[in-house]
Amino acid sequence: MGRHIASWLLARGEEVVDVPPRCTARVRQLSRGSGRKNDRIDAAAAACVAALQGDAYPLQPEGPTDALALLDERRTNISQARVRAANQLHSLLRALLPGGAPRELSATKAETLLATLTPTGVVEHTRHQLATELVAEIRDSDAKLKANAKQMAELVARAGSTLPSVPGVAAIAAARLLAHTRHPGRFPTAAAFANYAGTAPIEIASAEHTRHRLSRRGDRQLNSALHIVAITQARQPGSRGHTYYTGKIAEGRTPSEAQRCLKRRLASHIWRTMIADERHRTCRASPGGHSGATLTSSAAGTTPNADSSDQSLPGPAEPEPTVSRPPG
Secondary structure (H helix, E strand, O other): OHHHHHHHHHHOOOOOEEOOHHHHHHHHHHOOOOOOOOHHHHHHHHHHHHHHHOOOEEOOOOOHHHHHHHHHHHHHHHHHHHHHHHHHHHHHHHHHOOOOOOOOOOHHHHHHHHHOOOOOHHHHHHHHHHHHHHHHHHHHHHHHHHHHHHHHHHHHHHOOOOHHHOOOOOHHHHHHHHHHHOOHHHOOOHHHHHHHHOOOOEEEEEOOEEEEEOOOOOOHHHHHHHHHHHHHHHOOOOOHHHHHHHHHHHOOOOHHHHHHHHHHHHHHHHHHHHHHHHHHHHHHHOOOOOOOOOOOOHHHOOOOOOOOOOOOOOOOOOOOOOOOOOOO
């Protein structure tokens, strides 16, 4: 209900802010209503949070990232349907062929195998018929996935994102990163983005012994996209991601720990890349923007080496003070 109302108001030029429910719950508990909940009390609590505490988040009209989110969800559903059809096809082919079909089975290979079979009896005819229908479903899913990927690439290019230039980030991965990040400026630092993506490790300290464990929180779809990018870079010899990964292995980290460190650095780098793209779009859209302005940041490289991932984008370097030597 709230999403539809917010979209309706934003489309008509109204200013809309989103207030987290946990904040209004604290206000209700501290108010004189003894924690009671109704429309009037909720409205007063939301207004109090937005006006006094500053916890409200301004909403924006739907844009390309919302379209990418829809396409990404559609792609996930098509992929899951294809996997189910492929599993059913393998089950039928095990009963029709001695030893079954190869594990890596495409629609063309399955169709060729079915053409060599001569079913006998009503049961084999039924299996052959169902297998033929599943091959058609798999071929249809492949066509839909191809069209989906093409549409995603067009939207990413239209949004002016430079994420596909990062090694290991293809058009589909870039679309998922943009779809689940939405507005990168809502994260004040790279550390906040990493925490949202679930790539920031959780510190555990006890008896003067400090260790870090894997975080299971955050947006798991965003975490999955970062995981794919990290694996791809770790397997590319000569890339900065591979150099960083092997350096962590040389320090004594396990492969899993080195991979998590790489994901954490990639989260900072990708956030800075999206921030630079957003500033570039704002500079082009604003009438007072300078066309020749440059946005130099740590996102210029493929993988940042600095460990200060929670710092903001660097500004212009300040001139070094000159020290004059006294005469004589």
